[in-house]
Amino acid sequence: MAIVHDVMPPFQLFQPSSADEALDLLDARPDTWVLAGGMDSFDWLKDRTKRTSAVVDLSGIDALRGIREVDGGLEIGAMTTLVDVAEHAAVNARFKMLAEAAGLVASPQIRNQGTIGGNVSQDARCWYYRRGWSCYRAGGSTCYADTPTAVNREHAILGADRCVAVSPSDTAPALVALDAQMVLRRRGSERVVDAADFFLGPDIDITRLTVREPGELLTAIRVPATFAGARHYFEKVRDRQVWDFPLVNVAAAFKESGGTIQEARVVVGAVAAKPLRLRTVEAQLAGKPATEDTAKAAGELAIAGAQALRFNAYKIPLMRNLVRRAVRGGPLAATT
Amino acid sequence: MKKLVGENYTTPDLLAKVTGKARYAEDFRADGMLFAKLLLSPLPHARIRSVDTSAAEAMPGVRAILRASELPAPADTVTDLGETIRANPMGERALTDEPVYAGEPVLAVAAVDEETAVAALEAIQVDWEPLPFVVDPLVSLRPDGPSPRAEGNTWGRAPVESGKPPGPLTVMPLKWKAEDFADYDQGKMPMGEPQIDWNYGDLEAGFKNAALVLDETFSMANNQHHVLEPRTALAYWRGDKLHVHTGTQSAVQTVASISRWMNIPLEKVVLITEYTGGGFGSRATGAVICMVPAILAKKANAPVMLRITREEEQYIGGIRPGMHGRVKAGFAKDGRLTALDLFLIGENSAYEAQGDANSGGRFISLLYQPPAMRSRSITVLTNTPPRRAQSQPGGLQAIMIVEPVIAKAARQLGIDQVEMRRLNAPEGKALWGPAGRDGKRGYITSAFLKEALDKGAELFDWKTRQARSGKRTGSTVRGSGVAVSSFVAGSTGFDGLFVIKPDGKMYVKSGVGNLGTESVFDVHRVAAEMMGLRWDQVEVAWGDTSHPLPWTCVSGGSQTTHAMTRAAHAAASDAIAKAQEIAAQTLGGSPASYRVADGRVSAGGRSMSLADVAKKAIELGGKYDGHTLPENINKVTTTAATALAGEGLMGVARDTYPRDGTTVSFVAGFAEVEVDVETGNYKVLDYTAVGDSGTIIHPRAYGAQVLGRSVLGMSHTLALKTVYDQHYGVALATRLHQSRPPTILDVPRNMKWDAVNLPDPETPVGARGIGEPPVAAGACAVMNAIAAALGDDVFKRAPVTLDSLLMALEHGRPMQEPLTAHI
Structure with missing residues (x-):
């Protein structure tokens, strides 16, 4: 079938005004596409890459x-x-x-x-997957992003298993x-x-x-x-200062007392298929002072086991440095 | 005298643009209008074995299907000089049965709506025969490298016996030797057999006498134009006349293009193009895809709208050729260049070649005035979308390849960056390029680049910023950079046309495209000022060729301001001479004694209004009201003027003013950046650009060009690029957010511009174009600022993205693949 993008295909549209109505619909037709703001859905639907016969629009609830x-x-x-x-x-x-x-x-x-x-x-933003190629994630039997010729600058350095989105x-x-x-x-x-x-x-x-x-x-x-009121740190690194997905982002919370970290949460995004909670880093941080040495050690531990693809080796030092910065604290680098 | 030149004003289209009343091609509707959709090639190179459209044809609402075989053969072009340029049988067309890039339009369906058209497309079965392909020029140049077409990977002419005329341009193979690639893995650009090779001066002596010799490789990305308005077109036929609504950079010359593509006479084409959402060179004379609705409209006997999507625009909209360059440059201790050896490899689609790689060297020879220079180049075809001119074509790439070398040399020699460019800068009627057939090198009309550098350094506070360049605060380092840039900025020989009617108002016909630069109106203020009229006494008609327009330059290559102020000047001079004659005949005295000012023609106590002159012109007829026209004007202008004959005093003339030299403009750009060495992320904090392009016609539009085009340049440094999977030969970045043009937050909030504002001596109004040279100034000032912050040998290709900076800082040397295309 010829591939055509950018034209919304026909589907049945349901616009319930309560969650119960929406759940009834989903119960009756479990394959119904759930539409929230549409920022992901419309991409899939307009590109005719994923199809559905019915959409339930939650915006009226x-x-x-x-x-x-x-x-x-x-x-x-x-x-x-x-x-x-x-x-x-x-x-x-x-x-x-x-x-x-x-x-x-x-x-x-x-x-x-x-x-x-x-x-x-x-859903994942891997450009091979989003183009509708028959990859593992799409039910196929290969990963196009993890080949010697693939362009995978924005792909995974951790937790990859066949798919590197x-x-x-x-x-x-x-x-x-x-x-x-x-x-x-x-x-x-x-x-x-x-x-x-x-x-x-x-x-x-x-x-x-x-x-x-x-x-x-x-x-x-x-x-x-x-973690209400604890020391929070969030930083997103991206190519443009606005309108970009993260190349790597970090979210961290620290309960501190007298300059010592009591409890920490350190989570890194865009390095694996899910946001990675760095439990070993968190465990190592507990009881440590929030110093540059602690930050450095946390950064090194964070990237243990990271594996680069052809074009994304930079994500390893980037992740290390962002974890370091999270522990160190200070002004945020990203702006909106 | 009403001063209009050099003053700000509100253009007559502005209100419509800011209120949304302006109608672009897609805003039009026609009774019974159908919509068309395109089927694009999924493969980078393939041949259609067969197509089954039966299911699509059977669908209700489907009105017509168009195949490539139904397109008329494009007509040959006959130039003003009577030369026939044969249509290129291997050139780009609207549809094809042998696509040479993934995304190329193959066939089209017209239906009652787009949904039906798409359903029909999805029901069409195409049997493809995949063919060999390549999407990297250096891969194609390898001895055993694939070619994008069966015939080869370069354009050339078959060798002929001496004395015989050269054969037609054709595609032929050109492969380099394995040994040419010996240093490829070290990141050094291979330099095999070039297509173009010129030189002047004693290169060997220049390098021998140099205190410093650098040998650098640099690569820059292919970049789409990303115009806001895609190549959408509405077409319908009224009798045998084709009406097309579409965006273009050049109203008048697009009529000629459509006539050639459709192979129908000029007078059978009506173009409506009041507003265009950007061109940047990619639609100098419209877009060939408008043939699809035009022919479908004939087949279906109904108006047809073809709306181009953003993804389609990324394919058919065209791409600035990416380029690899190798520069060997010798410098004396004081910073003066002694010799420069440049080799450029330009990438091209499998269709018509862009001349970017071949022309780049000329601008380098001008900008830095090396006493000896060699320039080699080759343009390699690949299975990627059509290459089209993009602001400062060739100049931008060459300057982006050479500027970092100049900056590095200044650092190594301990010379201030502004001083380095100043002492190598051209001056006056500077020489450029290779020697011509007469053995002499050409020269330009004027250059005031040193003045621009001085003015910019002051405005930017270069000394203060330079002093803090390279200083680290926390994880951030600041850096400041300067860059110079140049491009051709004006043509000659076009026509001006207006009528002053008995109501005393001036009615101007503007054949310029309304592509956003405002030159469609600006240039005519020259004529209004000469006639002593207020701007509210001037009505400009533009963008609808059902009311014929005069012969006008293409709005590309920054020609318009120069070419059309000359034409306006010529037309006003013609009208003034006629008004003087009419006044002398009516009031007595000699024509020469009369002056035109404040809407009147006066000499001593004798005076008559231009309104009365207009009445008199109609009475007198002949040349005065356009019943007799000059013989040297273009036939297009003759048609337009004939339609206006008898309406008043006509100003009509061809620009025949002398010009000694080639018209070139310059810009000096200054940028300060802040780099975060822990992320590689950087921000452009400040930017200043100063133009040298003669007299300024419209300051606000000028400033918008200087800064807007600088931002276009910055985009080449910041993040803009194409991405291809080399194994499958298809584009991966097909959306704006993946191609990454800069956002408003990626450019400094307060940018400054200024101009030398010294008149060019070789044109009566003194004005040169400014569209192109800011581009490389913006791109290179930012690149040089990054290098000033981080040091040499950190990046070797553009865009300079944070991944490459971070990896270089991590490893102490550039880690990015230096020569792979489209990554």
Whole structure:
């Protein structure tokens, strides 16, 4: 079949006004495409690379929007726009890194339209996969990005297993670092998954980036009080100062006392198929002073086992340096 | 006298542009209009064995299918001098059965809407025969390297016996020897047999006497133009007249292109092109794809709109040729160049060759005035999209390849960077390029580059910034760079045309394209000022050739301001002479005693208004109101003027002013960057550019050109590039966010511009073009600033992205693959 891009194919569109209605629809037709802000969906659909007979548009469900106080933490509706997360007073006051991460996604236009639920649920951006090539992730039997001739500057240095695509999200590492929980509902039931377990590497499932099953809806993200007011660090490095996916990003939180790190969370994005929580680094940091030596050691430990492809060796020192900077603290390098 | 030249004003199209009332091609609708969609080649090189369109044809709503075999053969071109240029049988066409790049349009469907057209395309079965391909020029030059076409990988002419005329241009193989690639792995550009090889001066002595000799390889990326408005076109037929709505850089000359592509007479083409969303050289005379709706409209007997998508634009919109360069340069202790040996390898599609690699050396010979120079070049064809001129074609690439070498030499010799460029700068009627057939080297009309450098250094506060260059604060290092740039900036020989009607107003016909530079209006202010009229007394008609327009230059290569101010000057001089004659006949006295000012023609106490002159011109007829026209004007202008005859006092003339030398403009650019050595990320903090392009016609438009084109240049340094998978031969970066043109946050918030503003002595208005030379100034000032911050040998190719900087800082030497194309 001739390949044509950039023309929206026909599909049945459902626009429910409540989550229950949406869940009923998904229950009846589990293959229905879930549409949040559309920033990922429209790419797939307009390029006619992924097809669906039906789309459920969540934009009319007010209950999925907004940020609420819950037990000293926050519950963020999955349909809350990225700009609303970035500008929310309580998010800024207590979970600064999440505000910064949301504020660094793509561009102002995309942040106005894109949602936090969509940002964490978006699919891999590997350009071979997005072109519709029949790779492992697309159900095929090869990886086009991991060949001697492939251009893979933006691909994985860790956790690769046949597929070398990376997690493209900026908010995902922040949510993992904040011990956030993802609320997944299906008709008649609900499960709550730790953010760290929400994201999947290719070793677990090569065809999807999250544990969300057909028929399920990500309805909310809960950010507990655990790291409220702790020292937060978020930095995103990208080619352009705006409208770019991360080449590497880092999200970290440190509970400190008298200059000593009590507890740390260090999560790096865009280096693997899921945001990587660096548990060995966190363990090493506990009880250490937040000094340059500690930062250096953390950086070195962070990149243990990293493997470069043809064009992405720079991600190794970049990841090392970003972890270093997170531990060291100081002004953020990225701007919006 | 109303002063208009050198003053700011609001162009007559501005309100429509900022309110959204301006209508671009895609904004038009016609009754019964169909939509067309293209089927693109999925393969980099293939031949269609067969196509089955039966299922598509059977679909309701499908009105016509167009194959390449139905395209008319393109007509030959007959130049003004009567020379016939044969249509290139191997050139680019709108559709093809043997695509030579992935993404090339193969066939088209017209249907009642795009959804139906796409469903039809998806139902068409194409049986492809894949053919050998290559997407890297150096791979193709290898002894056993693949060629993009069966005939070869370069354009050339078969050798003929002496005394016989050369044969037609054709594609032929040119492969280099294995030993030419001996140092490839060391990152040194191979230098095998060139296609062009010229030199002057004593190169050997120059290198022998040099205190410092550098031998450097540098590569720069291929780059799409990324115009905001893609090559969309609406076409319909009224009788045997073809009407086309589309964007172009040149209203008048696009009519000629469409006539040639469609093989129909000029007078059968009507072009509506009031607004164009950018061209940058890629649509100097429109785009051949407009044939598709034109022929489909005839087949379906209905208007057809072909909307071009962003991805399609990335294929058919064209690409600036990427280039590899090797520079051997000798310098005296004081920084003066002693000799320069340049070799450029330009990449090209498998279609018509761009001359970028061949012309680059000329600008180097001009800009740094080496006393001895050799320039070699080759243009290699690959299976990638058509190469088209992009702002400062050839000049940009060559300067990006040589400027870092000049900067490195200055550092090694301990010479201030501004001084280094100053002492090598051209002056006055500077020589450039190789010797011509007469054995003499050509020269330019004027150069005031030293003045531009001085002015820029002051405005930028070079000394202060230079002093902090290379200083580290935390993880960041600042660096400041300067660069010089030049490009041709004006042609001659075009026509001006206007009428002053009995209402006293001046009605100008502008054949310039409205491509965003404002020259479509600016140039006519020269004529208005000469006629002593206020700008609100001037009406400019443009962009609709159903009302014929005069012969006008292509708005490419920064020609327009120079060429069309001359034409405007000529037309106004003609009208003034006629007004003087009319006044003398009416009021007595000699024509020469009359002066035109403030809308009147006066001598002593005798005076009449231009309104009355216009009435009188109609009474007198003949040359005065355009019933008799000059013989030396172009036939296109004759048609346009004939349509206006009898409406008032006509100013119509061809620019026959003398010009001694080639017209060239210059820019000096200054940039300061801050590099974060822990990430490789850098920001351009500040930028200043000063132009030397003669008299300024419209300061605000001028400043927009200087800074806007500087940003285009910066984009080549910052992140802009094409990406191809060499194994599959297809583009991977097919979206704006993947090609990465700069965003507003990637350029400094406060950029400054200024100009030398000294008139060029070889043109009556003193104005040269400014569109092109800011590009390399912006690109190279930023590159040189990065090198000033981090030192030499950190990067060897552009764009200079953070991955390459970080890896070089990590390893103490450049780590990026130096010569692989499209990475």
